[in-house]
Amino acid sequence: xxxxxxxxxxxxxxxxxxxxxxxxxxxxxxxxxxxxxxxxxxxxxxxxxxxxxxxxxxxxxxxxxxxxxxxxxxxxxxxxxxxxxxxxxxxxxxxxxxxxxxxxxxxxxxxxxxxxxxxxxxxxxxxxxxxxxxxxxxxxxxxxxxxxxxxxxxxxxxxxxxxxxxxxxxxxxxxxxxxxxxxxxxxxxxxxxxxxxxxxxxxxxxxxxxxxxxxxxxxxxxxxxxxxxxxxxxxxxxxxxxxxxxxxxxxxxxxxxxxxxxxxxxxxxxxxxxxxxxxxxxxxxxxxxxxxxxxxxxxxxxxxxxx
Amino acid sequence: xxxxxxxxxxxxxxxxxxxxxxxxxxxxxxxxxxxxxxxxxxxxxxxxxxxxxxxxxxxxxxxxxxxxxxxxxxxxxxxxxxxxxxxxxxxxxxxxxxxxxxxxxxxxxxxxxxxxxxxxxxxxxxxxxxxxxxxxxxxxxxxxxxxxxxxxxxxxxxxxxxxxxxxxxxxxxxxxxxxxxxxxxxxxxxxxxxxxxxxxxxxxxxxxxxxxxxxxxxxxxxxxxxxxxxxxxxxxxxxxxxxxxxxxxxxxxxxxxxxxxxxxxxxxxxxxxxxxxxxxxxxxxxxxxxxxxxxxxxxxxxxxxxxxxxxxxxxxxxxxxxxxxxxxxxxxxxxxxxxxxxxxxxxxxxxxxxxxxxxxxxxxxxxxxxxxxxxxxxxxxxxxxxxxxxxxxxxxxxxxxxxxxxxxxxxxxxxxxxxxxxxxxxxxxxxxxx
Numbered sequence: 050x051x052x053x054x055x056x057x058x059x060x061x062x063x064x065x066x067x068x069x070x071x072x073x074x075x076x077x078x079x080x081x082x083x084x085x086x087x088x089x090x091x092x093x094x095x096x097x098x099x100x101x102x103x104x105x106x107x108x109x110x111x112x113x114x115x116x117x118x119x120x121x122x123x124x125x126x127x128x129x130x131x132x133x134x135x136x137x138x139x140x141x142x143x144x145x146x147x148x149x150x151x152x153x154x155x156x157x158x159x160x161x162x163x164x165x166x167x168x169x170x171x172x173x174x175x176x177x178x179x180x181x182x183x184x185x186x187x188x189x190x191x192x193x194x195x196x197x198x199x200x201x202x203x204x205x206x207x208x209x210x211x212x213x214x215x216x217x218x219x220x221x222x223x224x225x226x227x228x229x230x231x232x233x234x235x236x237x238x239x240x241x242x243x244x245x246x247x248x249x250x251x252x253x254x255x256x257x258x259x260x261x262x263x264x265x266x267x268x269x270x271x272x273x274x275x276x277x278x279x280x281x282x283x284x285x286x287x288x289x290x291x292x293x294x295x296x297x298x299x300x301x302x303x304x305x306x307x308x309x310x311x312x313x314x315x316x317x318x319x320x321x322x323x324x325x326x327x328x329x330x331x332x333x334x335x336x337x338x339x340x341x342x343x344x345x346x347x348x349x350x351x352x353x354x355x356x
Numbered sequence: 357x358x359x360x361x362x363x364x365x366x367x368x369x370x371x372x373x374x375x376x377x378x379x380x381x382x383x384x385x386x387x388x389x390x391x392x393x394x395x396x397x398x399x400x401x402x403x404x405x406x407x408x409x410x411x412x413x414x415x416x417x418x419x420x421x422x423x424x425x426x427x428x429x430x431x432x433x434x435x436x437x438x439x440x441x442x443x444x445x446x447x448x449x450x451x452x453x454x455x456x457x458x459x460x461x462x463x464x465x466x467x468x469x470x471x472x473x474x475x476x477x478x479x480x481x482x483x484x485x486x487x488x489x490x491x492x493x494x495x496x497x498x499x500x501x502x503x504x505x506x507x508x509x510x511x512x513x514x515x516x517x518x519x520x521x522x523x524x525x526x527x528x529x530x531x532x533x534x535x536x537x538x539x540x541x542x543x544x545x546x547x548x549x550x551x552x553x554x555x556x557x558x559x560x561x562x563x564x565x566x567x568x569x570x571x572x573x574x575x576x577x578x579x580x581x582x583x584x585x586x587x588x589x590x591x592x593x594x595x596x597x598x599x600x601x602x603x604x605x606x607x608x609x610x611x612x613x614x615x616x617x618x619x620x621x622x623x624x625x626x627x628x629x630x631x632x633x634x635x636x637x638x639x640x641x642x643x644x645x646x647x648x649x650x651x652x653x654x655x656x657x658x659x660x661x662x663x664x665x666x667x668x669x670x671x672x673x674x675x676x677x678x679x680x681x682x683x684x685x686x687x688x689x690x691x692x693x694x695x696x697x698x699x700x701x702x703x704x705x706x707x708x709x710x711x712x713x714x715x716x717x718x719x720x721x722x723x724x725x726x727x728x729x730x731x732x733x734x735x736x737x738x739x740x741x742x743x744x745x746x747x748x749x750x751x752x753x754x755x756x757x758x759x760x761x762x763x764x765x766x767x768x769x770x771x772x773x774x775x776x777x778x779x780x781x782x783x784x785x786x787x788x789x790x
Contacts, residue, residue, distance in 0.1 A: 080401070081400075081401040081403055082426075083423050083424060083425050083426040083429075084425065084426045084427060085423075085425075085426020085427070085429070085519040085520060086426065086519075087426075088426045088427055088519060089426075089519060091470065091474065092466075092504075092508055092518060092519070094501040094502070094504055094505040094508070095501075095505070097487075097501065098487075098490055098494075098497070098498070098501075101487045101490070106485075106487055109485075110372055110375070111375065112375065112474065112485045112486065112487065113375065113478075113484045113485025113486075113487060113488060114375065114478075114484040114485060115484035115485060115488060131401045131402075131403070132401045135401065160403075160423075161403070161405075161408075161420065161423045162403040162404065164404075164408040165404055165407075165408065168407070168408070186401065186402060206423065206520060207426060207517075207519040207520055262517075265516050265517060265522050266516070266522050266530075268516075269516050269522055269523045269530045269531045270530050270531040270692075271522065271523075271525075271530040271531075274419060274522075276520070301413065304412060304413060304416065308419070308420065309423065
């Protein structure tokens with residue numbers, strides 16, 4: 050497993066030019082992920098140097114070799130838990146952090162790699178690797194909140210830059226972040242985008258998905274595909290009916306709910322319902338000949354009760 | 357007390373490599389002045405993309421595989437599009453190909469600016485990172501941020517956002533950018549091009565170790581301009597082959613110390629990325645980029661990985677130059693995308709990620725369902741060469757102190773801009789059947 054920096058690196062000498070260490074410390078941790086959410090911090094081109102003046106970047110290996118010993122005032126955690134070592138490491142990160150904020154779909158719902166939760170990981174291993182014994186991996190990809198207490202979860206695949214800055218500001222000021230929890234539809238209305246679902250019949254997860262991206266996809270003439278995960282009270286069953294009514298096959302309904310936030314409960318439940326409906330349709334109507342592979346996709350043989 | 361590395365047993369080790377994308381470490385074992393073992397350790401957890409792509413629809417890989425890497429999502433989207441279009445017998449119109457080049461330029465600009473100034477330059481100027489570097493070189497860091505922002509803004513307009521763009525689809529784009537949106541990008545791109553040109557004397561003025569390596573270079577050719585969104589395979593050994601033959605030359609192996617698979621080309625370690633692209637295609641650079649290469653002291657080829665910072669700067673200038681040229685010449689396109697009807701078959705696609713050639717292969721059922729997928733990212737291909745470099749570099753520098761040599765090894769690894777998030781979780785499916 051990866052050691053915490055206190056054991057893997059020598060803490061840096063105090064810098065005489067450094068202002069008195071009254072600035073809160075910030076640490077950025079990575080688990081199973083694509084790095085895109087921590088890159089979002091570096092993509093704050095206009096604000097990065099100002100942020101670095103307000104907080105001391107104490108641990109952020111993607112950006113610096115320097116390591117300041119914990120505990121840390123704010124930890125940003127990217128990625129999901131997929132290995133036994135990482136399940137231990139997140140405990141250490143929690144213990145070293147006053148405030149822990151998860152950033153992105155992986156950390157918050159298990160990410161795209163949670164597609165393994167619907168399959169047999171032993172099979173996955175042998176598909177990708179010749180010698181599965183070299184690897185240590187868990188059969189589920191789980192969000193950080195399944196392991197430790199999380200103080201705030203920031204959604205998105207990737208997270209939104211402005212929301213990240215808002216969360217950092219709120220944590221520094223000791224207040225709740227102002228992050229909307231309504232649907233993407235509200236954002237579409239606000240920016241005056243014509244509804245792609247109603248006007249064009251395009252499949253859109255917007256009614257069930259939390260705002261935060263600024264309703265990006267409809268402004269690019271495509272339906273929302275759920276990067277920010279389900280909002281507080283989504284009616285996914287009704288949305289699935291609407292998708293079917295617009296001609297979407299059941300297997301595609303399942304795939305639509307089963308992407309970057311496949312592990313989030315409302316999306317997970319809906320994709321399982323569609324998988325079940327697809328199996329039932331095959332059983333009751335033997336004239337339907339789903340392709341071998343789509344039947345396999347719908348099978349979801351290993352899915353059990355929620356973890 | 358400085359321990360002599362020329363006698364006794366020594367382990368040079370870095371637990372967590374900093375300023376790389378993803379999680380990796382390094383382990384070098386030296387015994388009585390001989391380098392025994394060199395391992396670039398990759399402990400980034402596997403995410404199994406190739407496995408869960410099975411059973412998905414042929415329209416899904418651009419959105420799904422983008423999630424392999426937050427730093428080069430466009431590379432994944434376009435290699436996937438090419439492979440799927442190849443399988444379905446579709447070639448996109450030239451306007452769409454040009455728009456792909458434009459979006460890809462944005463990714464190169466942000467990724468190269470990040471690597472040159474945030475990941476690589478701090479080593480050469482003696483800082484832990486760019487934030488620390490900004491205390492003494494604020495102008496340089498601010499200029500780097502402006503260049504990076506120009507790339508991200510380009511991606512935001514053409515792709516919808518810079519991390520995991522939403523506008524790419526099989527067959528083209530969901531929506532074409534308007535001419536006024538593109539023209540609004542121009543001033544920042546022009547300013548960034550000036551700043552990149554001004555950075556040439558800075559990045560070429562560093563002292564680089566004399567260290568030339570003999571590896572085979574592989575990149576796409578320049579049949580559609582400097583290698584980027586399309587092209588055939590080209591090697592420094594003189595081979596030119598269609599992308600479909602990638603699998604007959606490249607073999608991936610699973611080794612114990614890495615969650616990434618090691619690749620060889622016709623049995624040899626090989627290198628993809630800026631050095632390979634430049635050495636095989638320098639003539640296709642824009643005139644300004646060629647001038648920058650000359651001003652930076654590059655010859656017609658470059659075999660010193662430590663000098664990759666100069667080559668990246670030349671490519672950064674090229675990407676800015678080409679983005680401006682595409683915007684200036686943009687006349688719109690008749691359609692945003694063309695139909696890519698599903699059919700049974702296999703397709704291959706390769707494009708040039710900022711870190712090097714990225715190959716995708718898919719096999720489809722007649723309804724477009726994916727039967728199997730293979731993805732070979734650049735860092736997995738470079739891994740054996742990086743290890744061979746470390747071996748040669750350590751052997752030649754045993755007179756240095758343990759600390760200094762360890763630090764220089766870390767620097768050597770970073771010159772490749774390894775993307776460990778990308779490298780993890782890939783294998784040639786044929787190997788499992790052996």
